[in-house]
Amino acid sequence: xxxxxxxxxxxxxxxxxxxxxxxxxxxxxxxxxxxxxxxxxxxxxxxxxxxxxxxxxxxxxxxxxxxxxxxxxxxxxxxxxxxxxxxxxxxxxxxxxxxxxxxxxxxxxxxxxxxxxxxxxxxxxxxxxxxxxxxxxxxxxxxxxxxxxxxxxxxxxxxxxxxxxxxxxxxxxxxxxxxxxxxxxxxxxxxxxxxxxxxxxxxxxxxxxxxxxxxxxxxxxxxxxxxxxxxxxxxxxxxxxxxxxxxxxxxxxxxxxxxxxxxxxxxxxxxxxxxxxxxxxxxxxxxxxxxxxxxxxxxxxxxxxxx
Amino acid sequence: xxxxxxxxxxxxxxxxxxxxxxxxxxxxxxxxxxxxxxxxxxxxxxxxxxxxxxxxxxxxxxxxxxxxxxxxxxxxxxxxxxxxxxxxxxxxxxxxxxxxxxxxxxxxxxxxxxxxxxxxxxxxxxxxxxxxxxxxxxxxxxxxxxxxxxxxxxxxxxxxxxxxxxxxxxxxxxxxxxxxxxxxxxxxxxxxxxxxxxxxxxxxxxxxxxxxxxxxxxxxxxxxx
Ligand SMILES: Nc1ncnc2c1ncn2[C@@H]1O[C@H](COP(=O)(O)OP(=O)(O)OP(=O)(O)O)[C@@H](O)[C@H]1O
Ligand SMILES: [Mg+2]
Numbered sequence: 001x002x003x004x005x006x007x008x009x010x011x012x013x014x015x016x017x018x019x020x021x022x023x024x025x026x027x028x029x030x031x032x033x034x035x036x037x038x039x040x041x042x043x044x045x046x047x048x049x050x051x052x053x054x055x056x057x058x059x060x061x062x063x064x065x066x067x068x069x070x071x072x073x074x075x076x077x078x079x080x081x082x083x084x085x086x087x088x089x090x091x092x093x094x095x096x097x098x099x100x101x102x103x104x105x106x107x108x109x110x111x112x113x114x115x116x117x118x119x120x121x122x123x124x125x126x127x128x129x130x131x132x133x134x135x136x137x138x139x140x141x142x143x144x145x146x147x148x149x150x151x152x153x154x155x156x157x158x159x160x161x162x163x164x165x166x167x168x169x170x171x172x173x174x175x176x177x178x179x180x181x182x183x184x185x186x187x188x189x190x191x192x193x194x195x196x197x198x199x200x201x202x203x204x205x206x207x208x209x210x211x212x213x214x215x216x217x218x219x220x221x222x223x224x225x226x227x228x229x230x231x232x233x234x235x236x237x238x239x240x241x242x243x244x245x246x247x248x249x250x251x252x253x254x255x256x257x258x259x260x261x262x263x264x265x266x267x268x269x270x271x272x273x274x275x276x277x278x279x280x281x282x283x284x285x286x287x288x289x290x291x292x293x294x295x296x297x298x299x300x301x302x303x304x305x306x307x
Numbered sequence: 308x309x310x311x312x313x314x315x316x317x318x319x320x321x322x323x324x325x326x327x328x329x330x331x332x333x334x335x336x337x338x339x340x341x342x343x344x345x346x347x348x349x350x351x352x353x354x355x356x357x358x359x360x361x362x363x364x365x366x367x368x369x370x371x372x373x374x375x376x377x378x379x380x381x382x383x384x385x386x387x388x389x390x391x392x393x394x395x396x397x398x399x400x401x402x403x404x405x406x407x408x409x410x411x412x413x414x415x416x417x418x419x420x421x422x423x424x425x426x427x428x429x430x431x432x433x434x435x436x437x438x439x440x441x442x443x444x445x446x447x448x449x450x451x452x453x454x455x456x457x458x459x460x461x462x463x464x465x466x467x468x469x470x471x472x473x474x475x476x477x478x479x480x481x482x483x484x485x486x487x488x489x490x491x492x493x494x495x496x497x498x499x500x501x502x503x504x505x506x507x508x509x510x511x512x513x514x515x516x517x518x519x520x521x522x523x524x525x526x527x528x529x530x531x532x
Contacts, residue, residue, distance in 0.1 A: 008390050008393050009387075009389065009390045009391075010389035010390070010391065010392070010393070011313075011315035011316055011383070011384065011387060011389065012315070012389065013315065014313075014314055014315035015315070036376075036380060037311050037376060038311065038312060038313075040309035040310055040311045041309070041310045041311075041463060042308070042309055042310075043308045043309075043310065043463040043464065043467055044308065044478065044480075045464075045467060045471070060373065067392075068392070069393065078392075079391075079392060082392060083392075087531045090527070090528040090531055091528055091532070093524060093528075094521070094524040094527070097517070097520045097521040097524045097525075098497075098499070098501065098502070098521045098524075098525070099501050099502075100501065100502050100505050100509075100521075102517075103520075105520050105523045105524050105527065106523075106524040106527035106528050107373075107377055107380065107523070107527050108380055108384070108527065109381075109384065109527060109528055109530055110384055110388075110389050111530075111531055112388055112389040112390070112392060113389030113391070113392055114389075114392035117527075119520075223512070224510070224512075225510055226508060226509075226510055226513070
């Protein structure tokens with residue numbers, strides 16, 4: 001194909017043009033779309049044998065994440081870096097799903113076009129629910145552009161404007177939080193769910209690599225008899241598989257730091273995450289990780305002091 | 308029959324028609340026609356091939372319509388891969404492939420055509436024979452899925468008629484697909500044993516959901532395994 005024509009071609013372009021940009025980061029742009037397929041034309045010769053088939057309500061919203069090329073990198077290097085990150089992300093998500101970890105479904109992998117298409121998780125990030133304000137502080141070391149967070153319009157999610165305010169206590173207008181409260185779910189419960197979701201992930205030997213409260217979403221599960229909501233882990237672009245307890249410990253430490261900087265008042269709550277994590281993993285697997293986590297923390301502190 | 312048009316792919320292949328039949332009575336005959344068509348040479352062979360130029364899939368090992376649709380995207384993405392990561396960056400409107408090339412673009416496939424490529428996309432490994440055995444029509448198929456790739460201006464009625472000329476069975480709506488799934492076989496194909504041994508706190512419905520997710524994602528990442 002590349003030989004026949006020099007006009008660049010990417011089947012993802014169609015979606016990028018029509019998608020709604022919901023987040024622009026330093027590495028990727030995230031778009032939201034109602035579906036990867038336009039509504040079908042339905043044809044049944046006589047009357048359809050099952051009449052309900054024409055109008056199944058679609059809950060198939062899609063996220064397209066485009067890892068756009070970086071001009072400061074050599075094009076060939078850039079393409080291979082982008083595509084290998086994307087492939088890692090896709091594989092980790094599929095592997096996690098196979099072991100029962102709740103993650104978005106992978107629907108579209110256009111590695112050369114830099115795009116991955118995922119099931120859209122209808123819910124809120126843990127960050128929003130905990131009132132962490134707009135994403136930014138951690139990532140802004142990235143040279144290029146500023147992190148701008150945009151929000152899905154209410155037509156897409158059936159929700160109103162979300163809390164974009166700064167730090168602090170959970171504010172009014174935080175829909176996710178209100179909904180959880182209505183279901184009798186408090187912060188402690190949330191922390192435990194996060195901990196056990198991480199334990200499930202680590203039990204598959206996958207390391208997330210970028211655990212922050214923006215990379216965890218909360219999805220209500222009204223059909224479930226056992227739980228009112230679930231934690232959905234997203235953003236596996238930096239994931240890998242682990243060999244040593246230290247790898248898991250670093251993953252946890254990254255989240256610990258994210259909590260400290262994004263949700264200073266929730267920091268104490270983080271203990272609840274670790275408790276549930278330890279329980280989910282079991283004593284035997286937890287012990288060596290706990291030891292490493294202490295070491296990693298110490299190292300981290302030292303690094304902070306020396307700058 | 309449902310027909311989807313995907314403008315992001317070359318027009319010649321951009322419309323996908325999907326049918327679900329139950330109580331199919333002539334699967335062995337269809338299978339035989341496929342083999343004859345593949346082995347007959349010349350004009351006679353072309354005619355036979357055209358008559359059965361569809362994807363014939365075992366319905367029992369599909370878990371949802373999304374499963375099939377994802378395999379269709381995976382097939383098209385493999386066959387018409389991106390040539391560059393410049394969408395929406397340097398050139399605001401990337402030309403669809405076919406506008407820039409005058410002749411009909413040829414899909415890049417590992418098998419004969421897009422229809423057989425679909426079987427491979429559904430398979431979690433790259434063994435073509437396995438994919439035909441597991442996902443293709445067999446003598447015992449009663450729930451049959453038929454897929455056809457065409458251009459966007461094809462008449463639905465005539466596409467359906469050409470399928471009905473081959474298949475003896477009852478066309479049903481796609482909401483029926485989940486009732487057909489043979490999970491024993493699906494578990495084996497996609498190696499889902501881990502999910503069957505999840506803790507007792509997970510309800511059967513939740514396990515089912517997780518399985519569907521695992522299967523869809525396995526097909527979604529097929530081109531990069
Ligand atoms: N599957 C999804 N469903 C719903 N929202 C999503 C989904 N994936 C991403 N998002 C939203 O888009 C935001 C950014 O996505 P993501 O975290 O994957 O990219 P990123 O942080 O820019 O990527 P990276 O850190 O790899 O550069 C998320 O915080 C979330 O709000
Ligand atoms: Mg992120």
